[in-house]
Amino acid sequence: MIKTKSLTKVFKVGFRGRKVTALEGLDLEVKKGEIFGFLGPNGAGKTTTIKILMGLIYPTRGDAWIMGSPLGDVSVKRRLGFLPENPYFYDYLKGEEFLHFYAQLIKMPKRDRKAKIKDILSLVGLKGAGDLQLRRYSKGMTQRIGIAQALLSDPELVIFDEPMSGLDPVGRKEVRDVILKLRDEGKTVFFSTHILPDVEMVCDRVGILVKGRLRSVGNIEELLGGHIKSIEITARGISESVLKEMEPLVERVIKRDESLLLSVEKEEDAEKVVDIIQSSGGRLYSLIPQRPSLEEYFMKEAGKR
Amino acid sequence: MKIVAIALNTFKECIRDRILYNLLIFAVLIIGLSAVLSTLTFGEQVRIIINIGLAAINIFGVMMAIFLGIGLVYKEIDRRTIYTILSKPIKRYEFLIGKFFGLLITLVLNLAVMTAGLVGVVYLTGWVINVLLFKAVFLIFMEFVLITSIAMLFSCFSTPTLSAIFTLSFYVIGHLTEDIKFFGSKADSLFAKKLSSLIYYALPNLENFNIKGFVVYGSGVDNSFILFSTLYGILYSAMLIVISILIFQKRDFK
Structure with missing residues (x-):
């Protein structure tokens, strides 16, 4: 659906035209039907990439295709939806008026407009706000x-x-729900973000962009390696002597009132700890394997030089 | 169709701009006041009314064209409203042409209101309306078209303040080009001669749109002059719009 080949953008800034490379040699492919999360810290070049794809800025080098059409092909925009960062719209229009105007721009037949606009407004949870001027909208409503x-x-x-x-x-959950609904309808979603938990919840694949370069691409499981970092065990009714017995196996112990939180590194050790707890008459409450989070991975990637 | 949608939306934007009403109210007030001023003279009353009225229509209309025109494109980029517009199947030039015509619709409407005011005042003071008055109004409109395209051109790459200064300079110089050429031809230095003729030929000659004097003194104006001025206005504006499109087409919207 989206393909870029060594896409590069160099901005000239300031009076002297100092060159700043916002994006360097981006090779990316987004497949049909997937939800692709485009991650990166602020200033990584995410918005630059998206603006190039939307034809708002021109690449210095490289090419990109959207649904097989090269950049600059306006007709492909009929099959494409775009939400910019911190969007702002004609604030003198009412919600419905605004959508009517945009419906004209995409040449939606007049007879379909009313019903479609009503559907869309209820889909995004703005039922009843169609009569309100956009200047009265809150940030969430504008989004x-x-x-x-x-x-x-x-x-x-x-x-x-x-x-x-x-x-x-x-509001974030509602946006996530919209994205998931789009996936159910078989659409392709490409979105940039730096809010990582959202990405883990909805994305099929992610790409991490740092300082204008793509650091890694893949599905989240692949990127995180799928291995277990540690296992956390919660238990109750454990005497001091039993705890002593477990100590060599346990990495860390946290006491909370009656219960104990035990952190164990290896799976075999976890099994042994569970055996000890059960044989000593203690109660096992939970056993949770801990995977490295996307956040940790992201911090590691973003921190690399 | 898409151009029409953009034009109509621009029209909506313009008529919801407060600056428009301030100017319109002032224009209508001055036209009304001309009737009072005319009583100060004897026998020349209608001339005073028409003279002041047409001048007010001209100046306030030009001010509308400048103040709305300078924000026409700049505001869209500054407020980022252009991002989603261009994410629809619209070419950049279609957007620009839509904006241009949207402002023209606004100006036509305001011109109609101001002209109706003037005609009303002339009628109430008991004078016959001359067709020449409408010809003068028509040429004033052609001047608006030209000023709008100048303002829009600057709006494509400059800030509103600078655009306003540039466009206003064009307006002032545009009314003086004939004088500049005349003084240049009398000058001794070759440089001054060349410079004055360069200014004369490069900048629009806005006196082509001024037949207010003829209306006031009731003398006829050749239709061929009106035709010439109209073509001049259209061609000059078309050229400016093409330049605007070329600039706008290449711009990055950062």
Whole structure:
């Protein structure tokens, strides 16, 4: 759906035209039907990439294709929805008026418009806000009307730039739900973010961009290696002597009131600890394998030079 | 169709701009006041009314064209409203042309209101309306078209303040080009001669759109002059719009 080949953007900044490379040699491919999370710290070049894909800025070098069409092909935008970062719209328009205007731009037949706009407004949770001027919208509502305009043409591919930034937890969940719904409908979603838990919850694959270069691409399991970092065991009713017995196997012990939180590194050790707890009459409450989080991985990648 | 949608939205944007009403109210006030001023003279009343009225229509209309025109493109980029517009199947030039015509619709409407005010005042003071008055108004409109395209051109790459200064300079110099050429031809230095003729030929001659004097004194204006001025205005504006498109087409929206 999206393909880029050594995409590079060099900006000239300031009076002297000092060159700043925002993006360097990006090779990326987003496949049909997947949810692709584009990660990176601020200033990594995520928005630059998206703006190039949307034809808002021109690449210095390299090529990109959207649904097989090269950049600059306007007709492909009929099958594409886009939400920019911190979107802002004509604030003198009412929600419904705004969507009517955009419906004209995508040449939606007049007879379909009313029903479609009503559907979209309820999909993004803005039912009843269609009569309100956009200047009266809260940040979350603006984000939602932005998603509404992106979905207006029932696009095959959706590109969101930081769709969750600035939203409260409820708003973020709603955006996640919209993305998951799009996946159920077989659409392709490409979105940038730096909110990692959201990515872990919805993305099929991620790409990590740092300082204009793509550090790694793959599905989250692959990237994180799938191995278990440690195992956390919670138990109750453990006497001091039993605890002494377990000590060599346990990495860390945290006492909370009656219960004990034991952190164990190896699987075999965990089994032994469980045996000891059960044979000594203690109660086992939980046993949770700990995987390295995307956040840890991300921090490691972002920190590399 | 898409251009029409953008034009109509631009029109909506313009008519919800407060600056427009301030200017319109002032224009109508001054036109009304011309009737009062005209009583100060004897026998020349209609001339005073028409003279002040047309001047007010001209100046306030030009101010509308400048103040709305300088933000036409700049505001879209600055507020990032252009991002989602261009994410729809719209070419950049279609957007620009839509914006241009949107402002023109606004100006036509305002021109109609101001002209109606002037006609009303002339009618109430008991004078016959001359067709020449409408010809003058039409040429004033052609001047608006030209000023709008100048303002939009600057709006494509410059900030509103600078655009306003540039466009205003164009307006002032545009009314003086004939004088500049005349003084240049009298100058001794070759440089001054060349410079004045360069200014004369490169900058628009806005006196082509000024037949207010003829209306006031009731003398006829050749239709061929009006035709010439109209073509001049259209061609000059078209050239400016093409330059705007070329600039706009290459721009990065950072």
